[in-house]
Amino acid sequence: LDILYDPLWALNIIFKEIYPWSLIWKGHDHLRNTMDNAMYTFEKKLLDNSEALGEGKALADRLRAEVLADYQHDGRHRTVQWYCQVLKDIVYPPFNAVVVPLVKTILDPIANAIPEPTRLGM
Numbered sequence: 693l694d695i696l697y698d699p700l701w702a703l704n705i706i707f708k709e710i711y712p713w714s715l716i717w718k719g720h721d722h723l724r725n726t727m728d729n730a731m732y733t734f735e736k737k738l739l740d741n742s743e744a745l746g747e748g749k750a751l752a753d754r755l756r757a758e759v760l761a762d763y764q765h766d767g768r769h770r771t772v773q774w775y776c777q778v779l780k781d782i783v784y785p786p787f788n789a790v791v792v793p794l795v796k797t798i799l800d801p802i803a804n805a806i807p808e809p810t811r812l813g814m
Contacts, residue, residue, distance in 0.1 A: 696778070707786050715781060719774040726770050730763035 700712035737755045 700778075700782075703782060707782070710782055710785070715778050718777070719771070722770045722774060723767060726763065726766050730759050730766070733762070734759040 697712050697716060700710060700715060704710045704712060734755060737759065738752065741751060741755065
């Protein structure tokens with residue numbers, strides 16, 4: 693996630709609404725939360741399987757492998773969610789600042805031509 697700081701900062705020069713550190717910190721925070729959840733799951737599974745402690749290390753290794761596979765899946769999913777959020781945070785502010793005013797000048801005359809009783813929430 694840190695490798696995106698420079699490209700995001702370059703976009704900040706053009707679009708002042710983009711703050712790279714806040715975007716990167718949110719990504720780190722989501723991944724840390726995912727890791728915390730994985731650790732909790734591992735501890736919970738160990739406690740739930742405490743009657744099988746005769747297996748010892750084999751049980752812990754098996755549970756660790758299960759939780760690690762889930763963590764890797766969840767981590768990939770969280771990373772994709774973060775990239776989507778970054779794209780949304782990058783695209784929406786300039787879009788709203790540039791495109792919406794242009795479209796508004798085109799659509800306002802059309803909206804004003806609609807009779808008052810038939811307007812929906814305008």
